Every structure is written in structure tokens, then in C-alpha cells.
Amino acid sequence: MSEIDKLRDRMDRITFDILRLLKERNDTAKEIGNLKSNLGLGVTNEERENQLRRKVVDLCSEIGLDEKSGLTTLNFLLNESIKIQSTNKPTHMSVFLKAKDMERQGKKIIHMEVGEPDFFPPEIVKTSLSEVYDMGYTKYGDPRGMEGFRQSIASHVAKNFAAKTDPQNIIVTPGARFSIFLAISTLLSPGNEIIVIEPAWPAYRDNALNCGIKVRTIHTSLEKGWEPSVDEIENTINQNTKMLVLNYPNNPTGKILPKKLLDDIMEIAMRKNIHVLSDEIYSSYAFRDWRSVLSYEYEKAIVTQSFSKSHAMTGFRIGYSISSKDTADKMARLQSLALTNVSEPIQYVAMKALEADTTGNTQKIRSRLRILVEKSKAMGLEFIEPDGAMYVFARFGRPQMDTIEFTNKLLDYGVAIAPGDGFGNYQGFVRISACQPEETLNQGMKIIEEVMRREI
Numbered sequence: 001m002s003e004i005d006k007l008r009d010r011m012d013r014i015t016f017d018i019l020r021l022l023k024e025r026n027d028t029a030k031e032i033g034n035l036k037s038n039l040g041l042g043v044t045n046e047e048r049e050n051q052l053r054r055k056v057v058d059l060c061s062e063i064g065l066d067e068k069s070g071l072t073t074l075n076f077l078l079n080e081s082i083k084i085q086s087t088n089k090p091t092h093m094s095v096f097l098k099a100k101d102m103e104r105q106g107k108k109i110i111h112m113e114v115g116e117p118d119f120f121p122p123e124i125v126k127t128s129l130s131e132v133y134d135m136g137y138t139k140y141g142d143p144r145g146m147e148g149f150r151q152s153i154a155s156h157v158a159k160n161f162a163a164k165t166d167p168q169n170i171i172v173t174p175g176a177r178f179s180i181f182l183a184i185s186t187l188l189s190p191g192n193e194i195i196v197i198e199p200a201w202p203a204y205r206d207n208a209l210n211c212g213i214k215v216r217t218i219h220t221s222l223e224k225g226w227e228p229s230v231d232e233i234e235n236t237i238n239q240n241t242k243m244l245v246l247n248y249p250n251n252p253t254g255k256i257l258p259k260k261l262l263d264d265i266m267e268i269a270m271r272k273n274i275h276v277l278s279d280e281i282y283s284s285y286a287f288r289d290w291r292s293v294l295s296y297e298y299e300k301a302i303v304t305q306s307f308s309k310s311h312a313m314t315g316f317r318i319g320y321s322i323s324s325k326d327t328a329d330k331m332a333r334l335q336s337l338a339l340t341n342v343s344e345p346i347q348y349v350a351m352k353a354l355e356a357d358t359t360g361n362t363q364k365i366r367s368r369l370r371i372l373v374e375k376s377k378a379m380g381l382e383f384i385e386p387d388g389a390m391y392v393f394a395r396f397g398r399p400q401m402d403t404i405e406f407t408n409k410l411l412d413y414g415v416a417i418a419p420g421d422g423f424g425n426y427q428g429f430v431r432i433s434a435c436q437p438e439e440t441l442n443q444g445m446k447i448i449e450e451v452m453r454r455e456i
């Protein structure tokens with residue numbers, strides 16, 4: 001056997017050994033997953049992962065392996081375990097699926113689980129929809145979005161977010177969700193890390209997992225006013241960390257960070273040179289001082305915006321991102337690959353929608369939230385009054401209560417709310433949404449109170 005064949009033979013054996021060990025590791029992860037499920041524990045345990053991370057760093061130095069390679073491989077293994085352990089857990093999705101099923105059978109459900117305004121888009125949307133055909137918006141277009149629309153967005157941003165931007169920094173996407181997908185997919189690579197402050201809308205985590213990126217969770221609590229610890233964020237950042245996600249006003253808590261705290265977090269991100277993905281889709285529902293991350297003029301910030309909530313245009317699938325030109329170009333390349341361009345008729349309609357005054361929507365959600373707040377207080381729920389967004393995120397104050405079970409039961413009484421588990425490790429919490437008329441919300445809250453009294 002030649003020297004190279006011998007080495008190749010050895011290489012094969014090492015590869016097979018790694019695969020055998022991977023199988024053993026996956027089986028063990030499954031066993032741990034079953035135990036966690038029985039004990040009602042969440043899948044990810046940051047403390048435990050950190051212990052392992054430290055041991056891996058020590059091992060790397062002991063055996064002379066580059067630390068970055070060691071930690072990147074560990075991230076791959078940790079994500080494998082998360083995928084394995086996530087499958088045997090009943091999730092918040094079971095509640096939504098059950099609600100749909102019941103509606104198909106003709107049962108009436110009060111929807112207080114959705115983040116979708118029940119009211120109509122501005123009137124100008126209707127008229128512009130009837131104009132697009134004659135205006136000739138019928139062809140392929142620029143993957144970044146129509147120049148005129150991006151110009152209008154730039155003016156809108158200058159007026160509403162007190163930030164200077166330029167059409168070359170903007171790309172139009174089919175909703176903020178797709179901007180988030182584009183940003184995570186183009187700026188991060190498998191084995192990289194992303195920091196998500198929980199509770200959080202699940203798409204950040206799911207997008208990261210989809211790309212083989214490790215999510216590092218910063219847990220925040222009701223007791224600490226949903227404010228993340230600056231030290232914890234700083235200590236979580238390592239050489240694999242590429243992005244921090246912010247979402248204020250927050251879904252589900254409605255929190256807006258105090259200026260000083262946001263300043264401190266941005267200072268860390270800038271010093272550590274990591275991307276900041278700021279999902280600002282609820283900015284038109286900010287009921288106290290709020291500032292866009294754009295105001296920091298940070299080259300590595302990406303802000304996502306949408307017409308879904310501000311203009312009640314969820315079904316139109318239209319939003320945009322603002323970033324450096326370099327990032328916008330990268331995101332546009334992936335958008336071009338995935339869908340050529342966003343439908344121009346819809347872009348035209350959204351451009352016209354920017355002319356509408358949406359303060360009525362803001363007032364409507366604000367007064368509905370007030371109702372939810374009053375009722376939740378009267379029911380003895382534990383929560384912090386939202387500073388913005390469209391939700392109350394509350395705890396029932398019964399530590400042993402299984403919220404997935406409760407929300408499932410509540411459905412039998414005709415009310416859908418979202419269990420806290422969908423937003424991270426928040427058993428015992430529920431998200432109640434203000435996306436129904438006041439009378440319906442009152443009715444829904446009354447039923448929740450009755451079921452609470454009867455069932456827990």
C-alpha cells in the first residue's frame with residue numbers, strides 16, 4: 001500500500017469513528033430529550049451549554065486544536081441535539097392547528113392569539129389596486145424593489161424615524177419575515193452564533209436553525225421588566241458571534257428598552273463589531289419614547305420594517321429592510337435567486353399606502369390594549385403594561401400550570417390565545433392579542449376568567 005493510500009485508509013477510519021460517535025451522541029440526546037419532556041424542561045439550557053463550551057475551549061488548548069474550529073463543531077453538534085429534542089415536544093402550534101380544525105367543523109373561535117390587525121388597510125390601497133393594471137405594472141422588476149418606491153420609503157424613514165437613508169440602502173421584500181431570512185442567510189454561516197433576547201418571535205431562532213447557526217439565548221424575566229443584562233450580552237459574545245437581534249416594541253411583551261440600556265447594548269455591538277438586526281415592525285404602535293436603531297448610524301445594523309401591522313396589510317406580503325449598501329446588495333442577490341423580485345403591483349399599492357395617515361390604527365390598538373390591561377389586572381394576571389406593540393404577555397401566577405394544556409382547554413370554550421412556550425422558555429405565560437374589536441375582546445377576557453376559575 002502506498003503512503004497516500006495508507007493515510008486515506010486512516011482518514012476513512014477516523015471519519016467512520018466520528019459518525020459512530022455522532023450516532024451515539026444523537027441517541028443520548030434523544031434520551032435526554034425524553035427526560036426533559038417528562039420533567040417539563042425547555043430544550044435549550046444555556047448554563048449547561050456554557051459549561052460544555054468552556055470544557056471544549058480547554059480541550060482545544062490541551063490537544064492543540066484551533067479554538068474556533070472546536071467551537072464551530074460544537075455548535076453543529078448542539079444544533080443537532082436541539083433538532084432531535086424539539087420533535088417530541090407539544091408546541092404552541094398544536095393550539096393553532098386545533099383552532100383551525102374546530103373552525104372547519106363550524107365552531108366559532110374568538111381569535112386573541114393572532115398578531116394580525118382585524119381592520120382594513122387604508123382606503124388608498126383599494127383605489128391604487130384598481131390602478132396598477134392600467135399603469136402597466138405587469139413585468140419583472142429590480143430585485144431591490146422599484147426605485148420610486150425606495151425613494152418614497154427613504155422620505156418616510158426620514159420623517160418618521162429621524163434617520164437619513166438612501167434608496168441604495170433599502171430593499172423591498174415580501175414582508176419583514178423575508179427580510180429577516182435574507183439578513184440571517186446572507187450575513188451568517190453555519191457554525192456562527194446569533195444572540196436572541198427572549199421572549200422573542202420564533203422566526204429569528206427558526207431561521208438561524210435552518211441555516212445551521214447556533215442561537216445563544218438571553219433570557220429576560222417579568223421580574224426584571226423584560227430588560228436584558230448588558231453583562232450577559234457582552235459575556236455571550238465570542239469569535240463565532242456575528243449578530244444580535246433586537247425587537248422593540250417587542251412581540252410578545254410590548255417592551256421598549258429605556259434609552260440608556262439601548263445605548264449600552266449598541267455600544268457593545270459596535271465595539272465587538274457584530275451585526276444588529278433590529279426588527280422594528282411595531283414602531284407605529286410605540287406608546288412611549290422609542291427610537292429606531294437607525295439613529296445610531298451603525299454600518300452593521302439592519303432594520304426590518306413592514307406594512308403588515310402599521311397598515312394592516314398582512315396579506316399583501318410587503319415590507320423592507322434598511323442597511324448598508326453592501327448588505328443590501330448581498331440580500332438583494334439572494335432575493336433575486338429566490339423570487340426574482342417582489343410583485344410590482346403590490347409595491348405600487350404599498351407606495352401609495354405610505355401617503356395614508358395611520359394614526360387611527362395606532363389609537364385603536366392603544367385603546368384595545370388598555371382594555372386588555374384593565375381586564376388582566378382585574379383577573380390578577382402578572383404582567384407589565386406594554387409600552388407598545390399589540391399584546392399583553394401575562395403569567396397566570398400558578399407555577400405548576402401547563403399553559404399549552406390551558407390554552408387547548410380554553411379553545412373548547414371558543415377562545416384562542418397563544419401559549420408563552422412559543423416565545424422561548426416561558427411556561428406559565430400566555431400572549432393575549434389586541435387584534436379584535438373592543439366588544440369581542442371583552443367577551444374573550446370574560447371567558448378566559450371563567451375558564452381560569454373553573455380549571456385552575
Ligand code: PMP
Nearest residue numbers: 115175176177201251306308319
Ligand atoms: N416581526 C415580528 C416581531 C412579528 O411579530 C411579525 C409577525 N407576527 C413579523 C415580523 C412578520 O411580519 P411580516 O408580515 O411583514 O412578514
